[in-house]
Amino acid sequence: MAFDLILRNARIAGTAADTPLMDIAVDGESIAAIAPHLEAEGTEWGMNGRLVSPGLIESHIHLDKSRIMDRCTAAPDRGTDHMHRVSAVKPGFTQEDVYARAKETVEQCVVNGTSHMRTHAELDPNGGLRGFEALKQLAADYRWAIDIEICVFAQEGLTNVPETDANLVTALKNGATVIGGAPGYDPDHGGQIRRIFELAREFDVDIDIHLDVGPTIDDMDIHLVCELTAEFGWGGRVAVGHGTKYSCLPPDQLQDLGARLADTGVAVTVLPATDLFVMGRHQDHSVMRGVADANALLACGVNCSLSTNNVLNPFTPFGDCSLIRIANLYANVAQRGGEDEMADIFEMLTTRSARLLRRENYGIEVGKPADLVVWDAHTGAEAVATIARPLHGFKRGRETFSQSLPELQRP
Numbered sequence: 001m002a003f004d005l006i007l008r009n010a011r012i013a014g015t016a017a018d019t020p021l022m023d024i025a026v027d028g029e030s031i032a033a034i035a036p037h038l039e040a041e042g043t044e045w046g047m048n049g050r051l052v053s054p055g056l057i058e059s060h061i062h063l064d065k066s067r068i069m070d071r072c073t074a075a076p077d078r079g080t081d082h083m084h085r086v087s088a089v090k091p092g093f094t095q096e097d098v099y100a101r102a103k104e105t106v107e108q109c110v111v112n113g114t115s116h117m118r119t120h121a122e123l124d125p126n127g128g129l130r131g132f133e134a135l136k137q138l139a140a141d142y143r144w145a146i147d148i149e150i151c152v153f154a155q156e157g158l159t160n161v162p163e164t165d166a167n168l169v170t171a172l173k174n175g176a177t178v179i180g181g182a183p184g185y186d187p188d189h190g191g192q193i194r195r196i197f198e199l200a201r202e203f204d205v206d207i208d209i210h211l212d213v214g215p216t217i218d219d220m221d222i223h224l225v226c227e228l229t230a231e232f233g234w235g236g237r238v239a240v241g242h243g244t245k246y247s248c249l250p251p252d253q254l255q256d257l258g259a260r261l262a263d264t265g266v267a268v269t270v271l272p273a274t275d276l277f278v279m280g281r282h283q284d285h286s287v288m289r290g291v292a293d294a295n296a297l298l299a300c301g302v303n304c305s306l307s308t309n310n311v312l313n314p315f316t317p318f319g320d321c322s323l324i325r326i327a328n329l330y331a332n333v334a335q336r337g338g339e340d341e342m343a344d345i346f347e348m349l350t351t352r353s354a355r356l357l358r359r360e361n362y363g364i365e366v367g368k369p370a371d372l373v374v375w376d377a378h379t380g381a382e383a384v385a386t387i388a389r390p391l392h393g394f395k396r397g398r399e400t401f402s403q404s405l406p407e408l409q410r411p
């Protein structure tokens with residue numbers, strides 16, 4: 001048989017160490033065959049036991065407000081007005097401006113191995129639908145490299161801002177496939193959450209809400225989210241992002257929450273870069289971490305993912321769009337350094353995120369799209385531990401990026 005490309009002797013992500021190395025044949029846009037010592041012809045690349053994973057998934061990122069440090073700096077003196085600093089410059093977000101910044105961020109994501117993305121888009125009156133329109137165009141233009149879906153939400157309050165509600169409805173009628181929220185910035189947390197579920201039912205879309213950001217376990221909104229998920233029959237279609245408050249729960253209470261999340265089908269996305277940067281600003285020493293323990297939630301049966309969230313804005317004035325670096329950051333902070341723990345963490349960038357996004361056509365299996373990344377590592381755990389370099393990426397069988405390893409110049 002002849003194929004377009006054969007990756008020889010690859011370690012397929014998620015397979016046990018004693019599984020033989022595999023040859024992966026790509027034909028057209030799809031994976032055509034997987035077997036050891038595949039008898040086939042075509043262009044051959046030797047993997048030498050290197051890890052080949054499905055493309056990484058950025059399950060929670062804000063393209064529209066990325067790369068704005070030139071116009072609003074992070075709060076000085078460990079201030080907490082991140083949202084207001086961004087809000088103040090949003091009137092200047094033209095469609096062209098959002099497109100240009102988001103394009104740069106997407107390209108950085110692609111060269112770091114990401115080939116699927118859920119981006120949030122905020123529809124507050126100071127930005128209107130301009131960001132959403134820019135991201136729709138970008139998603140169409142970059143389909144060759146990445147599948148982008150748009151989650152629309154109110155960053156600056158919903159129940160008290162009717163124009164934002166109208167913008168959400170407009171966007172949901174025009175291509176938005178997920179409804180999000182930020183009830184922490186709404187005078188009526190419960191009111192916003194209820195409205196989100198109503199919109200989700202009306203437009204038959206999934207839900208992904210910024211939730212429970214804070215340094216204590218007071219006033220957690222997750223109980224209402226679980227209640228409504230059950231009431232609306234939306235299990236498996238609801239995710240919450242951050243959950244910094246869950247990092248403050250004693251183990252027995254975290255177990256109870258985990259059981260409830262698993263039972264109702266609510267997933268959690270941990271966003272370590274932003275959480276570490278923003279949390280604990282009320283403390284002047286022994287500053288809390290505020291990063292939820294995704295591994296502990298996983299052990300309760302909860303689906304979890306890790307993601308970048310913000311890039312180069314007041315919420316997180318850092319970022320290289322590398323998910324494997326985020327995974328390493330999380331593992332370091334959550335003190336999860338065991339081989340199995342880090343293997344689980346790699347899955348929070350890949351298969352678990354795919355489940356969260358309900359991407360059924362995902363993974364390294366015959367017949368599925370050839371969305372692949374070749375790593376300078378041999379296992380997912382090693383990739384997390386070493387912040388391994390992604391060497392090549394493929395989207396639907398076509399190479400989308402490559403990078404070379406550094407070379408020592410010996411004397």
Ligand SMILES: [Zn+2]
Nearest residue numbers: 062210241309
């Ligand atoms: Zn976010």
